Amino acid sequence: MDPIEAFMQANALTTPLFPPTSRYHGIAAAQLTLPDGTTVAYLKRRFVPPPENFALLQEHMVAAGDRLDNLAARYLGDPQQYWRICDANGAMRPDELTETAGRRLRITLPEGIPGAPDAG
Template structure:
């Protein structure tokens, strides 16, 4: 069971049968949400040397929620989000959670 706090919660599984008959169950691809469709609740300006997991802990209370910031900013490579000091990061609610933010 995948916890609700995981980026993979709700992603369907599929099975692949190997030539020797073993069945491997795996997750299907997780489509990235469109950042503009996520309700923005805050913004964070990247300081020199910051790490995404530390930012996630500071603004979301959970270092393992760094994936939410990556989703909110359309990043496939989360490391790119903290490469440039001064970059403004959108902080949003997770995909599927309605909010009062303007979504953009």
């Protein structure tokens, strides 16, 4: 192979599979070949950071009828960002966060973005 072509292939920019607002942004895809030769494509595992790694913006007390998509729209400006509320509260099942009125939910910044020193 031509050395320039090899360099271009090795250093090619790849288009992310998911936009930056997706919980799967940056997660690599992989393939598995089954014994029968069938190829199965999948995403590698996403590791959720511990909730204490997120800077707290505020808390929300759950009221009857609250929905995560509505809370994400209210606090984060995008209903599809509900997964950030899940991550911030260590929830594996999104519905569990709004099942009990009176529960306090953490509304946070994404991991790695520091909050104001006096926030909370």
